[in-house]
Amino acid sequence: xxxxxxxxxxxxxxxxxxxxxxxxxxxxxxxxxxxxxxxxxxxxxxxxxxxxxxxxxxxxxxxxxxxxxxxxxxxxxxxxxxxxxxxxxxxxxxxxxxxxxxxxxxxxxxxxxxxxxxxxxxxxxxxxxxxxxxxxxxxxxxxxxxxxxxxxxxxxxxxxxxxxxxxxxxxxxxxxxxxxxxxxxxxxxxxxxxxxxxxxxxxxxxxxxxxxxxxxxxxxxxxxxxxxxxxxxxx
Numbered sequence: 001x002x003x004x005x006x007x008x009x010x011x012x013x014x015x016x017x018x019x020x021x022x023x024x025x026x027x028x029x030x031x032x033x034x035x036x037x038x039x040x041x042x043x044x045x046x047x048x049x050x051x052x053x054x055x056x057x058x059x060x061x062x063x064x065x066x067x068x069x070x071x072x073x074x075x076x077x078x079x080x081x082x083x084x085x086x087x088x089x090x091x092x093x094x095x096x097x098x099x100x101x102x103x104x105x106x107x108x109x110x111x112x113x114x115x116x117x118x119x120x121x122x123x124x125x126x127x128x129x130x131x132x133x134x135x136x137x138x139x140x141x142x143x144x145x146x147x148x149x150x151x152x153x154x155x156x157x158x159x160x161x162x163x164x165x166x167x168x169x170x171x172x173x174x175x176x177x178x179x180x181x182x183x184x185x186x187x188x189x190x191x192x193x194x195x196x197x198x199x200x201x202x203x204x205x206x207x208x209x210x211x212x213x214x215x216x217x218x219x220x221x222x223x224x225x226x227x228x229x230x231x232x233x234x235x
Contacts, residue, residue, distance in 0.1 A: 016167045021047040023160070026068070028054050030075035031129055031138040037077070038134040044079035049163060070144035071152075072159040072166075078135045082175075085135055086212035089114050089128045090181045091173050092137045096124055097184055098169035099162050100141075104153045109186030112205070112214045112231050116141070117186055118151035120233070139166075178210050187231060192216065195230040202234070 015021045020043055027033055030048045037046065052068035066073065078088055093114050100108050100116070100123070108118045114126035124141040143159050146152035153162070173180070182188065187205045194201045194216065203218035213225045 013164065015164065016171060018171070019045050019047055019167050021049065021163075021167075023049045024051070026050060026052040026054065029138075030073060031127065031136050034075045034077045034136045035129060035131045035134070038079075038131060038136070042077055044077070046077040047074060047163075047167070048077075049074045049160065051159075066140070066142070067145050070155075070159075072139065072141040072143055072162050074141075074163055075136050075138040078137065079133065081133070081135050084211065085128070085130065086113075087176065087178075088135055088137055089126055090177050090212070091170055092139060092166075093126055094173055094177055094180055094184065095166045095170035096126070096139055096141060098172075099165035100153060102165045102169070103157055103162050106153065108151075110181070110184050111233065112185060112187040112208060113212065113228075121146075121149060121151040123151040123153070178208075182208050187214065187233065191234040193232040193234055194224075194226055195232065205231075 027050045030050050030053065034042065034046060034048050050073045053073050076092065082088065093110055093116065096116055097108055097110065100106055106118060108116045108123050111117045115122055116124035124139060127138045129136050141162065142150055142152040143157050143162060144152065144155040185208050188207060190205050192203065192205050201216065201218050201224055203216045203224070205214060205216050207215045209215055209225070213227055214229070214231070216224050216226065218224055
Protein backbone atom coordinates (compact mmCIF):
# COMPACT_ATOMS: atom_id res chain seq x y z
CA UNK A 1 0.00 0.00 0.00
CA UNK A 2 1.27 3.44 -0.86
CA UNK A 3 1.80 6.19 1.67
CA UNK A 4 -1.46 8.02 2.43
CA UNK A 5 -1.69 11.50 0.99
CA UNK A 6 -2.86 14.38 3.11
CA UNK A 7 -6.29 15.68 2.22
CA UNK A 8 -8.07 18.78 3.42
CA UNK A 9 -11.77 18.72 4.13
CA UNK A 10 -12.39 21.79 1.98
CA UNK A 11 -16.15 22.12 1.65
CA UNK A 12 -16.63 18.49 2.73
CA UNK A 13 -17.57 17.90 6.38
CA UNK A 14 -15.42 15.52 8.46
CA UNK A 15 -15.99 11.85 7.78
CA UNK A 16 -19.06 10.43 9.52
CA UNK A 17 -18.42 9.06 13.00
CA UNK A 18 -17.32 5.44 13.17
CA UNK A 19 -15.62 5.26 9.78
CA UNK A 20 -11.83 4.99 9.51
CA UNK A 21 -10.99 6.53 6.14
CA UNK A 22 -7.59 6.46 4.46
CA UNK A 23 -6.90 8.00 1.04
CA UNK A 24 -3.93 6.90 -1.07
CA UNK A 25 -2.65 8.24 -4.35
CA UNK A 26 -2.19 4.86 -6.04
CA UNK A 27 -2.33 1.18 -5.22
CA UNK A 28 -2.89 -2.14 -6.93
CA UNK A 29 -6.29 -3.04 -5.48
CA UNK A 30 -8.06 -1.51 -2.50
CA UNK A 31 -9.88 -4.81 -1.88
CA UNK A 32 -6.61 -6.75 -1.78
CA UNK A 33 -5.00 -4.12 0.45
CA UNK A 34 -7.79 -4.27 3.03
CA UNK A 35 -7.86 -8.07 3.03
CA UNK A 36 -4.15 -8.00 3.86
CA UNK A 37 -4.65 -5.21 6.41
CA UNK A 38 -7.29 -7.29 8.18
CA UNK A 39 -4.57 -9.62 9.48
CA UNK A 40 -2.90 -6.61 11.08
CA UNK A 41 -5.97 -5.70 13.09
CA UNK A 42 -7.53 -2.96 10.98
CA UNK A 43 -10.80 -2.01 12.70
CA UNK A 44 -14.33 -2.65 11.58
CA UNK A 45 -15.49 -0.13 8.95
CA UNK A 46 -11.98 0.68 7.74
CA UNK A 47 -12.25 2.48 4.40
CA UNK A 48 -9.49 2.66 1.79
CA UNK A 49 -9.82 5.07 -1.17
CA UNK A 50 -7.38 5.15 -4.09
CA UNK A 51 -7.18 7.91 -6.64
CA UNK A 52 -5.83 5.28 -9.02
CA UNK A 53 -5.80 1.47 -9.07
CA UNK A 54 -3.36 -0.49 -11.21
CA UNK A 55 -4.85 -3.93 -10.57
CA UNK A 56 -8.52 -3.32 -9.82
CA UNK A 57 -10.85 -6.24 -10.45
CA UNK A 58 -14.59 -6.73 -10.77
CA UNK A 59 -16.76 -9.83 -10.81
CA UNK A 60 -15.34 -12.91 -12.59
CA UNK A 61 -11.88 -11.30 -12.26
CA UNK A 62 -12.67 -8.68 -14.90
CA UNK A 63 -10.25 -5.76 -15.03
CA UNK A 64 -11.51 -2.45 -13.60
CA UNK A 65 -9.49 0.56 -14.72
CA UNK A 66 -10.07 4.31 -14.70
CA UNK A 67 -7.91 7.43 -15.18
CA UNK A 68 -6.38 8.71 -11.95
CA UNK A 69 -8.49 10.94 -9.74
CA UNK A 70 -11.72 10.93 -11.75
CA UNK A 71 -13.77 8.08 -10.23
CA UNK A 72 -14.52 6.67 -6.77
CA UNK A 73 -12.42 3.56 -6.14
CA UNK A 74 -13.03 2.47 -2.57
CA UNK A 75 -13.19 -0.60 -0.35
CA UNK A 76 -14.74 -1.07 3.09
CA UNK A 77 -13.69 -3.68 5.65
CA UNK A 78 -16.40 -5.17 7.84
CA UNK A 79 -15.69 -7.23 10.93
CA UNK A 80 -19.25 -7.18 12.27
CA UNK A 81 -20.79 -9.56 9.75
CA UNK A 82 -24.53 -10.34 9.76
CA UNK A 83 -25.85 -13.89 9.60
CA UNK A 84 -26.53 -13.28 5.90
CA UNK A 85 -23.38 -11.56 4.56
CA UNK A 86 -25.13 -10.47 1.34
CA UNK A 87 -26.86 -7.82 3.48
CA UNK A 88 -23.57 -5.89 3.50
CA UNK A 89 -23.43 -5.61 -0.28
CA UNK A 90 -27.11 -4.68 -0.40
CA UNK A 91 -26.55 -1.86 2.09
CA UNK A 92 -23.45 -0.62 0.26
CA UNK A 93 -25.36 -0.66 -3.03
CA UNK A 94 -28.25 1.29 -1.55
CA UNK A 95 -25.85 3.76 0.09
CA UNK A 96 -24.12 4.31 -3.25
CA UNK A 97 -27.51 4.96 -4.89
CA UNK A 98 -28.39 7.50 -2.21
CA UNK A 99 -25.03 9.25 -2.58
CA UNK A 100 -25.46 9.54 -6.34
CA UNK A 101 -28.89 11.10 -5.88
CA UNK A 102 -27.68 13.56 -3.24
CA UNK A 103 -24.71 14.90 -5.18
CA UNK A 104 -26.12 14.84 -8.72
CA UNK A 105 -29.92 14.63 -8.57
CA UNK A 106 -29.73 11.57 -10.85
CA UNK A 107 -31.64 8.44 -9.89
CA UNK A 108 -29.78 5.19 -10.68
CA UNK A 109 -31.23 1.73 -10.15
CA UNK A 110 -29.76 -1.58 -9.03
CA UNK A 111 -29.04 -4.48 -11.35
CA UNK A 112 -28.91 -7.83 -9.58
CA UNK A 113 -26.86 -8.58 -7.68
CA UNK A 114 -24.77 -5.44 -7.14
CA UNK A 115 -24.33 -3.20 -10.19
CA UNK A 116 -25.66 0.36 -10.41
CA UNK A 117 -27.28 1.39 -13.68
CA UNK A 118 -28.11 4.83 -15.03
CA UNK A 119 -30.39 4.94 -18.07
CA UNK A 120 -29.68 1.26 -18.57
CA UNK A 121 -25.88 1.74 -18.63
CA UNK A 122 -23.45 0.58 -15.96
CA UNK A 123 -22.57 3.30 -13.48
CA UNK A 124 -20.88 1.24 -10.75
CA UNK A 125 -19.86 -2.26 -9.81
CA UNK A 126 -19.64 -3.73 -6.33
CA UNK A 127 -17.47 -6.71 -5.41
CA UNK A 128 -17.45 -8.45 -2.01
CA UNK A 129 -14.63 -10.73 -0.89
CA UNK A 130 -14.18 -12.56 2.39
CA UNK A 131 -11.24 -13.88 4.35
CA UNK A 132 -11.54 -15.64 7.67
CA UNK A 133 -13.83 -13.46 9.78
CA UNK A 134 -13.91 -10.30 7.63
CA UNK A 135 -15.74 -9.15 4.52
CA UNK A 136 -14.38 -6.46 2.21
CA UNK A 137 -16.79 -4.70 -0.14
CA UNK A 138 -15.28 -2.74 -3.01
CA UNK A 139 -17.02 -0.10 -5.12
CA UNK A 140 -15.96 1.30 -8.48
CA UNK A 141 -18.23 4.25 -9.28
CA UNK A 142 -17.89 6.23 -12.51
CA UNK A 143 -17.91 9.93 -11.67
CA UNK A 144 -15.75 11.96 -14.04
CA UNK A 145 -14.98 9.21 -16.57
CA UNK A 146 -16.66 6.13 -17.99
CA UNK A 147 -15.66 3.60 -20.65
CA UNK A 148 -17.64 3.39 -23.87
CA UNK A 149 -21.18 2.20 -23.25
CA UNK A 150 -21.13 3.04 -19.53
CA UNK A 151 -22.53 5.97 -17.52
CA UNK A 152 -20.96 8.57 -15.23
CA UNK A 153 -22.24 11.11 -12.71
CA UNK A 154 -20.43 14.23 -13.97
CA UNK A 155 -16.98 15.73 -14.24
CA UNK A 156 -17.68 18.53 -11.74
CA UNK A 157 -18.08 16.16 -8.78
CA UNK A 158 -15.41 15.28 -6.20
CA UNK A 159 -15.18 11.49 -5.58
CA UNK A 160 -14.45 12.12 -1.89
CA UNK A 161 -17.65 14.15 -1.52
CA UNK A 162 -19.55 11.25 -3.07
CA UNK A 163 -17.89 8.88 -0.59
CA UNK A 164 -18.83 11.11 2.33
CA UNK A 165 -22.47 10.95 1.29
CA UNK A 166 -22.25 7.19 0.76
CA UNK A 167 -20.93 6.52 4.26
CA UNK A 168 -23.56 8.80 5.79
CA UNK A 169 -26.30 7.08 3.80
CA UNK A 170 -25.07 3.65 4.89
CA UNK A 171 -25.57 4.63 8.53
CA UNK A 172 -29.13 5.74 7.80
CA UNK A 173 -30.21 2.38 6.35
CA UNK A 174 -32.08 -0.24 8.38
CA UNK A 175 -30.23 -3.30 9.60
CA UNK A 176 -32.22 -5.40 7.13
CA UNK A 177 -32.45 -3.40 3.87
CA UNK A 178 -34.34 -6.06 1.88
CA UNK A 179 -37.50 -4.04 1.21
CA UNK A 180 -35.56 -1.00 0.04
CA UNK A 181 -33.26 -3.23 -2.01
CA UNK A 182 -36.24 -4.80 -3.80
CA UNK A 183 -37.81 -1.39 -4.38
CA UNK A 184 -34.67 -0.08 -6.12
CA UNK A 185 -33.95 -3.31 -8.02
CA UNK A 186 -34.37 -2.49 -11.69
CA UNK A 187 -33.92 -6.16 -12.65
CA UNK A 188 -37.34 -7.13 -11.24
CA UNK A 189 -39.88 -7.31 -14.04
CA UNK A 190 -37.21 -7.34 -16.74
CA UNK A 191 -36.72 -10.02 -19.35
CA UNK A 192 -33.22 -11.28 -18.60
CA UNK A 193 -30.60 -13.82 -19.54
CA UNK A 194 -28.65 -15.47 -16.72
CA UNK A 195 -25.20 -16.53 -17.84
CA UNK A 196 -23.73 -19.40 -15.86
CA UNK A 197 -20.57 -21.47 -16.15
CA UNK A 198 -22.54 -24.38 -17.63
CA UNK A 199 -25.06 -22.51 -19.81
CA UNK A 200 -27.70 -19.79 -19.84
CA UNK A 201 -31.30 -19.35 -18.71
CA UNK A 202 -33.61 -16.75 -20.27
CA UNK A 203 -36.88 -15.58 -18.78
CA UNK A 204 -38.48 -12.87 -16.67
CA UNK A 205 -37.13 -11.76 -13.29
CA UNK A 206 -39.95 -12.01 -10.77
CA UNK A 207 -38.37 -11.02 -7.46
CA UNK A 208 -35.34 -10.90 -5.20
CA UNK A 209 -36.01 -13.03 -2.15
CA UNK A 210 -34.99 -12.19 1.40
CA UNK A 211 -31.96 -14.48 1.15
CA UNK A 212 -30.71 -12.44 -1.82
CA UNK A 213 -31.54 -15.01 -4.50
CA UNK A 214 -33.03 -13.90 -7.80
CA UNK A 215 -36.30 -15.60 -8.76
CA UNK A 216 -36.80 -16.08 -12.50
CA UNK A 217 -39.53 -17.80 -14.49
CA UNK A 218 -37.83 -19.24 -17.57
CA UNK A 219 -39.34 -19.19 -21.04
CA UNK A 220 -40.25 -22.85 -20.44
CA UNK A 221 -42.40 -21.81 -17.46
CA UNK A 222 -40.04 -23.36 -14.89
CA UNK A 223 -39.05 -21.17 -11.94
CA UNK A 224 -35.37 -20.88 -11.01
CA UNK A 225 -33.62 -19.30 -8.05
CA UNK A 226 -30.07 -18.04 -8.49
CA UNK A 227 -27.45 -17.28 -5.86
CA UNK A 228 -24.93 -16.12 -8.46
CA UNK A 229 -24.84 -15.45 -12.16
CA UNK A 230 -24.14 -12.79 -14.73
CA UNK A 231 -27.37 -11.00 -15.65
CA UNK A 232 -28.07 -9.40 -19.01
CA UNK A 233 -31.16 -7.21 -19.29
CA UNK A 234 -32.86 -8.06 -22.59
CA UNK A 235 -34.85 -5.53 -24.55
